[in-house]
Amino acid sequence: MEHVHTLPVTPTSKKRNPAQLLGFAMMACLIIAAIGGPELIGVNPAKQSLLSTLERPSFAHPLGTDHLGRDMAARLLSGAQLSLSLALLSVITAGLPGTILGVLAAWFGGWTDRILGAFADAILALPGLLLVLMLAAISPGSWWALYAGISLTLWVEYFRYTRQRARIVLAEPSVEASRMLGLGPWLLVCRHLIPEIGPGLLTIAAFGAATAVTSVAALGFVSVGIRPPTAEWGVMMTELLPYWREAPFLILQPVACLVITVLALHLSVGGLRRP
């Protein structure tokens, strides 16, 4: 070769922004807390002690006790377990079918696309919380109704995003080239679609998880979702609301947990990045 010229490889910067690292760290703490649950500190979150209610933080109860003398730390951990597992479950059950249907709609187009699109639009026409309320009314207080309702509203976003992106990717010459070179549908999805839409799906998943966590708490707070005595952040807010004058530090705790979780999820996908 008389004249070969090569582009210098620009080292792709793997450096994440500090906010994202903070998000990862917060998520890690939350996940550890959720996996460990109340066993992490070895205290039963349901054990009442009416002689020591609304106590300030002490050595025995690092975060104090609630109006029935139950340990706050244990109850918050138990709440984290519930919220995060529900969020994870609904993300998976919304994300998988949403993504697969989106790929199918983009791949086949025509009637498949129209029918699936109309179905998604119909779900979108209902306010999400209303759908959850309807399901919760069928089976009040049960967590599965809550979970089913949440994933039923969340899948639409995955579907719409995947369909839109996949349609563009599948129309690219590179897909045509790969087909002519003998790549089958599975490889086309793995090589062309997943790398292209994966990062976007992760962002939707994190935002969806945040929505799920807040929905569970919101429904618990208005006494439609999880019922007492289960330790759930929304339920705890309702229970502790009457005592906000005597023990303001108590109601602040589940609120803080909720804020931290949502913030951690948004930060870890770079959601608060400046444009």
Next chain:
Amino acid sequence: MSISIEVKGLSVFAGPTRLMGPVSFQVPQGGTLVVMGETGAGKSLIAQAILGTLPSSLRAEGEITVNGRRVDHLSITERAKLWGREIATLPQEPWRALNPLMHAFRQVKETHLFVANRTKPEAAAETKQAFETLSLSGAENRLPGALSGGMAQRVAFAAATAANAPILLADEPTKGLDAERHAKVVERLAEVPQTGGTLLAITHEAAVARRLGGDILVLRDGELVEQGSTTTILAAPADRYTQSLLEADPQNWPKSKPSDIGKTVLRVHDLAVARGKKRLFEGFNLDLRAGEKVALTGPSGIGKTTLLDAMAGLLKPVSGSVSREKTLSKHSIQKLYQDPPAAFPNRVRLKHTLQDVARLNKTNWSDVLQILEQLGIHASLLERKPDEVSGGELQRISIARALTVKPKVILADEPTSRLDPITQRETLAMLDGIARANQIAIVLVTHDKNISAKWSDRTISLG
């Protein structure tokens, strides 16, 4: 005569690395400056530095004076006021510069309205006039996606020049145009200085530079190689690099010797194809023989790409037939694309892409490596992703990818129109060598009459 653009000691940096410069030049009002060099030589950086549109990761140093006013230290909002009014630009890839959701006519009318501040009826009349002069009649209510490359270019030209800015920056204005349109665009650019305008044209084509005249800067890897009067430098280039640029001009290629032609591999009989509802052509016949090199030419928009798609079996013809020789499999027809990066899954390492193809077609990896070596591609490049290698390298890798399937026919859709002349010559020479060595028939779509005359065994003109 007053000076339109004056540049003193302009350099462009990425961090501490100097990408381009230092260059200094003056263009008088009514003058022409041609910047010539290969892709990646930093030609566009000069235009971007003058406009103030360098990507934020890059930094320019030096003095830039436009119509007697220093602009290099102005804020971007101040500099934006010059755009369209003092300096008009013809973008490099016009189809990307147009708003995909707005009809062609409205896009041009908008410039008349908002940049030139004309009244609505005036703007409409001016736009109509411009569409007529640029023979764009019929394209008024089309979206950019429905325009051919040449048409998009002319729409962009109409929009860019609507406000009669005295300075025109044209960045590779002839890229991807067919011979006829190519000549027209060059003529139109040549008229700019005659009507008192100032022209700064960026090109890699010696023929374009020759026609535009004026002064020339030759850049290589960001460094100034030669500077002076265009006629003098092109007549007697002092630098070795300028010479090789001139030699790479298809006009100066030697005629390739005839190929060794075998039996028919692909027969196209009485073919008619349509794109959407528009019938492009009918009654097309072709007997493609093994080892044969056929050039397919014709004005843009005539349906050359569509014809290739029909031959590849990607598109159902309206009538007529395409038949492969019996022993040939579906994969024995392969395609090369105009824009190499668009032909690769862009987030996957090249090695994985090639390995997939080799595995699926039961080709030994060592054979693939051997093909790559023949094409002058070092195996270490395969660790990269498609956007981390140059266009010329990627096109050679895509040739290697096609060869992995052991094709008998390669349909090449302007595979070198995005490459600079030196790389273009190398790439087509390699394609020629490969066709000879493996008895592969090649159909090359090109709009360069010189390429079709010098490179192919025979030429088919559409339209």
